Amino acid sequence: MAREKWGTKLGFMLAAMGSAVGLGNIWRFSFVAGNNGGGAFLILYLLFVVLIGVPLLLTEVSIGRKAESDVIGSFKKLAPKTPWYLTGFFGIASAFLILSFYAVVAGWAMFYFWNYINGSFFTSPDVGYEGAFGQFISHSWHPIIWTALFMTLTIVIVLGGVKRGIEAANRIFMPLLAVLMIVLAFFSLSLDGASEGMKFLFTPDWSALSDPSIYIAALGQAFFSLSLGMGAMLTYGSYLKKENKLPSATLGIGLMDTFFAVISGIVIFPAVFAFGIDPSSGPPLVFITLPTIFEQMPFGGVVGLIFFFALVLASLSSSVSILEVPTAYFMRAFGWSRFATSVLMGSIMFVMGIGVSLGFGVWSGVTPIGDLGILDSMDYIASNILLPLGGLSMALLVGWFLKKSEALEATDLSNSPIGGFWHFIVKYLAPILIVIIFLNAVGLLSVIFPFL
Ligand code: TRP
Numbered sequence: 001m002a003r004e005k006w007g008t009k010l011g012f013m014l015a016a017m018g019s020a021v022g023l024g025n026i027w028r029f030s031f032v033a034g035n036n037g038g039g040a041f042l043i044l045y046l047l048f049v050v051l052i053g054v055p056l057l058l059t060e061v062s063i064g065r066k067a068e069s070d071v072i073g074s075f076k077k078l079a080p081k082t083p084w085y086l087t088g089f090f091g092i093a094s095a096f097l098i099l100s101f102y103a104v105v106a107g108w109a110m111f112y113f114w115n116y117i118n119g120s121f122f123t124s125p126d127v128g129y130e131g132a133f134g135q136f137i138s139h140s141w142h143p144i145i146w147t148a149l150f151m152t153l154t155i156v157i158v159l160g161g162v163k164r165g166i167e168a169a170n171r172i173f174m175p176l177l178a179v180l181m182i183v184l185a186f187f188s189l190s191l192d193g194a195s196e197g198m199k200f201l202f203t204p205d206w207s208a209l210s211d212p213s214i215y216i217a218a219l220g221q222a223f224f225s226l227s228l229g230m231g232a233m234l235t236y237g238s239y240l241k242k243e244n245k246l247p248s249a250t251l252g253i254g255l256m257d258t259f260f261a262v263i264s265g266i267v268i269f270p271a272v273f274a275f276g277i278d279p280s281s282g283p284p285l286v287f288i289t290l291p292t293i294f295e296q297m298p299f300g301g302v303v304g305l306i307f308f309f310a311l312v313l314a315s316l317s318s319s320v321s322i323l324e325v326p327t328a329y330f331m332r333a334f335g336w337s338r339f340a341t342s343v344l345m346g347s348i349m350f351v352m353g354i355g356v357s358l359g360f361g362v363w364s365g366v367t368p369i370g371d372l373g374i375l376d377s378m379d380y381i382a383s384n385i386l387l388p389l390g391g392l393s394m395a396l397l398v399g400w401f402l403k404k405s406e407a408l409e410a411t412d413l414s415n416s417p418i419g420g421f422w423h424f425i426v427k428y429l430a431p432i433l434i435v436i437i438f439l440n441a442v443g444l445l446s447v448i449f450p451f452l
Contacts, residue, residue: 003068009244016061016227016236016249017256018170018317021177023105024225025260026311027286028379030268032221034279036214039204042265044218046258052433053222054254055425056391057233059398061246062410064237070328071231074238075393079401087393088329090386091231095325096345097382098230100352101375102322103154106315107146107357108287111136113308116301121291129291130277133284138361147353150312154319155346158327159339170317177310178260180303185266187297194270200279201269216441219434220384225257229387229394232321235328245412267293283375323349384441392434399427 006012033041067074072088079085115121125132137143188194208214223229237246268286271293272279281288290307294300326345330336336344359366359374368377398407404423405414413419439445 004239005241006239006244009240009249012236012240012244013249013252014170014174015317015321016233016253017174018314019227019232019236019321020225020253020257020318021174021260022314022318023102023109023311024221024318025257026264026268027105027109027283028224029221029261029264030289031280031282031285032217033201033265034269034272034285035282036211036217037205037208038200038269038279039202040206040208041214041218042201042262043204044209044214045221045261048219048222048433049226049254049258051425052219052391052430053226053228054250055422056228056395056430057226057254058246058250058411058422059426060228060231060233060391060394061237061240061250062407062412063394063398064231064234065240065242065244065246066410068238070238070332071234071325071390072329073332074231074234075397079397084393084397084401087390088231090390090393091229091234092326092329094230094382094386094390095232095322096349096352097378097386098224099154099319099322100349101356101378102315102319103147103151103349103353104143104356104375105283106150106312106319107143107148108133108137109308109311109315110150111143111146112287112291113305113312116294116305116308119301121294121301121304124291124295130284130288133287137284137357138364140358140361143357143360144354147357148350150315150319151346151350151353153316154323155342157316157320158323158346159342169313173310173313174256176306177314178263180307180310181260181263181267184293184303184307185263188267188270188274188293191270191274191293191296193274196273197268197270198266200273201265212440212443212445215437216384219388219437220380223387223391224383225261226254227318227321229390230322231325231390234394235324236321238328247412247416247418388434388438392431395426395430395434399423399431 063074063078067077069077071091072085075085075088112121127135227233268289269279271289275289275292277289291304294304297303323342323346327338327342330341330345331338355363356375356378363374366374368374369380372380398410402410407423408414408419411422413422436445439448
């Protein structure tokens with residue numbers, strides 16, 4: 001059976017942008033930035049996107065296009081008779097970890113959308129939004145229904161195997177989300193006390209850089225936000241035709257993704273300070289901040305409705321790219337049908353998601369890593385460890401295993417003035433930075449280099 005292909009390059013671009021832009025830009029970016037001191041985090045994150053993220057995005061897509069296979073098959077094809085393909089299992093593992101909590105949070109967003117439809121969020125609930133949200137997520141089955149709904153939608157799109165639906169929807173909803181975010185940013189900036197939020201986001205407190213955890217947090221956010229290191233972009237790249245050029249496409253994806261992250265910071269943080277919300281509230285941060293903004297806004301009920309609708313669609317276009325990673329692998333490796341594979345994978349992730357959801361209720365005392373709860377622990381392992389390791393493996397494959405001429409050809413950089421620069425980043429800079437950040441996070445850097 002011939003492998004599926006995108007209809008057009010634009011189809012690929014939209015699907016890849018859809019993958020990149022999602023809850024990571026709005027929900028995850030805000031709470032991770034809030035936890036890590038704001039401005040200094042933003043600068044590090046932007047630095048990593050430019051220095052590591054976009055070059056590795058190009059690398060990852062090019063591996064998929066060259067090998068025309070899934071995350072494990074591609075390593076087997078490009079580095080035959082080596083154990084390299086084993087690193088592909090980092091990608092499969094991170095897909096399970098990430099989608100099982102992603103579906104829970106996207107379920108929360110769907111619940112919010114529903115509340116704007118039925119009007120119950122047009123006025124503040126008796127217990128305030130923070131209280132109402134806390135009651136909702138700690139309920140034993142209510143949020144799980146929404147997780148199930150979101151996962152079902154994801155599976156339905158993936159088992160269709162046709163990207164037309166989501167591509168077409170993204171064509172409308174991504175621009176709409178962008179416009180809404182800009183409107184919200186201006187509104188948020190007009191609030192009393194907004195300047196404190198802007199200061200938090202744009203005036204770096206350099207002392208935050210002395211905490212080693214900020215580097216790994218910024219690296220993890222760059223990977224998560226760009227959908228990097230799992231093999232999602234690799235798998236999408238494998239459906240590309242050879243004649244589609246990659247460098248401009250990946251740059252476009254990087255710019256778009258960064259735009260959404262920065263603008264959502266401009267929406268969230270002025271409001272956080274104006275309404276006296278704690279910037280380090282963790283995962284619930286935007287779910288408390290946003291309805292408070294909408295309540296203050298003229299026509300906020302309608303804006304909230306459209307906003308959460310667009311957010312759910314952005315989440316769906318991301319979640320399908322995650323489910324596609326194990327689906328593509330198991331289909332090829334075991335010869336299963338797309339239908340059976342996507343339903344099975346999605347169901348396993350849903351069951352894991354039940355645990356994530358209960359982590360905000362009856363299992364709130366469960367802290368697998370340090371004082372991190374279930375969602376935060378899964379996110380930490382997947383985003384801060386598995387994704388960078390996956391990216392490291394891809395960088396080493398293209399930088400060291402392939403000949404330079406092969407690498408440049410695979411990325412359409414053979415005749416480009418930036419080809420040498422890109423190759424230097426992928427061969428040396430990105431791997432070294434990733435290793436240093438890891439050593440730093442586990443406290444080994446200062447052991448190996450005592451003078452630091
Ligand atoms: N990038 C998406 C977001 O920001 C999430 C996502 C989709 C993802 N595919 C991925 C994250 C692959 C890591 C790896 O919401």
